Amino acid sequence: MRLHRRVLVAALALPLLHSRDGPVGAEQLSRVTTGDGRILSARKFLDGLGVNAHVSWPGHYPYSQTGKVIAALDYLGVRKLRDYINSSTLPVFERLAASGVRLNLLLNPKVGLDNYLGWARSLARNHPGSVAALEGPNEVDKWPVTFGRLEGFAAAVATQRALYAGAKSDPVLAKAPVYNLTISGISRSKSAALGDLSAHADYANVHPYYRAGQQSWGHSLRDTRYTLKNYLASARWTAPGRPVVLTETGSTTAVGSAIGVSEEIQARQILNSLMAAAAHQVAATYIYELVDSHDAGPQDVESHYGLYRYDWTPKPAAMALHNLTRILGRGRGARAPRASPAPEYMLTGMPAAGRSLLFRLDDGTYAIVLWAEPDLWNEDASVPIAAPTVTAHIAFSAVQPSVLVYDPLVSDRPLRSLGPTRRLGVPVSDHPLIVQVSRAPASGGAYPGAVTAPPAS
Structure with missing residues (x-):
C-alpha cells in the first residue's frame, strides 16, 4: 500500500x-x-474482500446451488471465496474458478496434505490465478488436529510447517500466499503453546467477530478486551512481523439469541468493520458468511450469519456491500x-x-x-x-x-x-x-x- x-x-x-x-x-x-x-x-481494498462459504458440504442446500453462489458473488462485487476443498466438491471449485472466483483454500487435515496440495495444484494449473491463498488449519483449539502420531497443538504446528514447506517447494503453488492457522478468540496461553510460526506463514491470521451490536472497539460493553486492535495484536503472537488477514468476521441476525442483531444492524456492523480493517491496513477480510447455511429457527446463531437469507433473498448487508463495491469500484480494472x-x-x-x-x-x-x-x-x-x-x-x-x-x-x-x-x-x-x-x-x-x-x- x-x-x-x-x-x-x-x-x-x-x-x-x-x-x-x-x-x-x-x-x-x-x-x-x-x-x-x-x-x-480502492482497488487494493476491494481486491482484499472475500466471503466464507460451505460449498465443501456435498449436496447441502443452499450452497449446492452453485449458479446462485456465482450470481451472489457477482452482485456483491466480491471475487474471493474461502472454503475447505475435498475430492467430492473439486468439480464445483473448478466451475467457480472458471467463472473468475479466486479461492482461499482452507486445509482440513483429515483429507491429507498431499491430496490438498494436489487439488490446489490442479486448480492453479487449469485456472491460473484462481488460488488466492492456502490456509492452515481452522481454529485448532475447537477442531483438534492429528498429524502422524501427533495430536492437538503439536499436530497443528506440524501441519502448518508441512503446508508451508510443501507449497513453497511446488513450482505451481510457490507464489500463492500461505495464511497461518487460527485459534478462536484471543488467548495468550494458546498462542504461546503454538509458538512462533512466522517462518511457516506469509500472513498472520485471526477471526474477530462483532456481536450483539458492538464494533471494532470491543466485543461487548461488558468485556472490552476484544477490540480489533487486540485481535490484530494477538494474530502476531504466533506470526510476529507478518501482515494480518481476517479470514472470518461478521455478525449473526439470530435476533433473540445472546449475540444476534437485526438485519439492519448487521449491515451497519459489516460496513463499519470493513472500514476499520482498512484503517488498520489489513491485507484481506473475509466476511462470514455468504448465505445462511442452516434453517434451524430464528434464534439459532449458526443459521443466520449470511449476507443472504436461507432462500437466497439478499439481506440489507448484501445490498449495502453491493453499493459499497460499486461506489469505490468506479473504473475498477480499467487503466x-x-x-x-x-x-x-x-x-x-x-x-x-x-x-x-x-x-x-x-x-x-x-x-x-x-x-x-x-x-x-x-x-x-x-x-x-x-x-x-x-x-x-x-x-x-x-x-x-x-x-x-x-x-x-x-x-x-x-x-x-x-x-x-x-x-x-x-x-x-x-x-x-x-x-x-x-x-x-x-x-x-x-x-x-x-x-x-x-x-x-
Whole structure:
C-alpha cells in the first residue's frame, strides 16, 4: 500500500486529533482530523474482500446451488471465496474458478496434505490465478488436529510447517500466499503453546467477530478486551512481523439469541468493520458468511450469519456491500488515469470516535469515507439503539469542481450531487458515508431512488 503525504491547509495549525478504538461519546465540535495522512488504493481494498462459504458440504442446500453462489458473488462485487476443498466438491471449485472466483483454500487435515496440495495444484494449473491463498488449519483449539502420531497443538504446528514447506517447494503453488492457522478468540496461553510460526506463514491470521451490536472497539460493553486492535495484536503472537488477514468476521441476525442483531444492524456492523480493517491496513477480510447455511429457527446463531437469507433473498448487508463495491469500484480494472493531486481538506465536528479514510479510485477521483462506531444494540432487550447524528464539516483548501455524496445503505447512486464546492456538511451517525471528489464538473441536484437487489440466480 503506497503511502502519500497530504499538504494541509493553513487552518490546520490547530492540534490534530485522530480517533482510536473506543466507544463513541458526545459530539466534539472542536475536534479536527484529517485521518492519518495515508491515501488508500480502492482497488487494493476491494481486491482484499472475500466471503466464507460451505460449498465443501456435498449436496447441502443452499450452497449446492452453485449458479446462485456465482450470481451472489457477482452482485456483491466480491471475487474471493474461502472454503475447505475435498475430492467430492473439486468439480464445483473448478466451475467457480472458471467463472473468475479466486479461492482461499482452507486445509482440513483429515483429507491429507498431499491430496490438498494436489487439488490446489490442479486448480492453479487449469485456472491460473484462481488460488488466492492456502490456509492452515481452522481454529485448532475447537477442531483438534492429528498429524502422524501427533495430536492437538503439536499436530497443528506440524501441519502448518508441512503446508508451508510443501507449497513453497511446488513450482505451481510457490507464489500463492500461505495464511497461518487460527485459534478462536484471543488467548495468550494458546498462542504461546503454538509458538512462533512466522517462518511457516506469509500472513498472520485471526477471526474477530462483532456481536450483539458492538464494533471494532470491543466485543461487548461488558468485556472490552476484544477490540480489533487486540485481535490484530494477538494474530502476531504466533506470526510476529507478518501482515494480518481476517479470514472470518461478521455478525449473526439470530435476533433473540445472546449475540444476534437485526438485519439492519448487521449491515451497519459489516460496513463499519470493513472500514476499520482498512484503517488498520489489513491485507484481506473475509466476511462470514455468504448465505445462511442452516434453517434451524430464528434464534439459532449458526443459521443466520449470511449476507443472504436461507432462500437466497439478499439481506440489507448484501445490498449495502453491493453499493459499497460499486461506489469505490468506479473504473475498477480499467487503466488508471494520470494521478491528480489529492484534495486538501480539514475535517471538523466528528463524533468522539468518528473516523475517516481517503481512497483513490481507479478512475482518478478520490473518496473521503466518514463513519462512527456507536453501540448499536441493546443486549438485554434485543432491540436497536438509535445512534445520534452529528454533522461533520469538510473544508477544502480550494474549490472542488465536483462533489458527490453517497450512502451505501441506501443506494450506489449519489444522494447529493454538488457543483463547485468549498465546504459541505455530512451527517455522520453509525455507518460509512462517502464523499467523492473529482476535478470533472458535475451538474447540481440529487439522484432519486435506492438500489433494488436482483435475485441471486
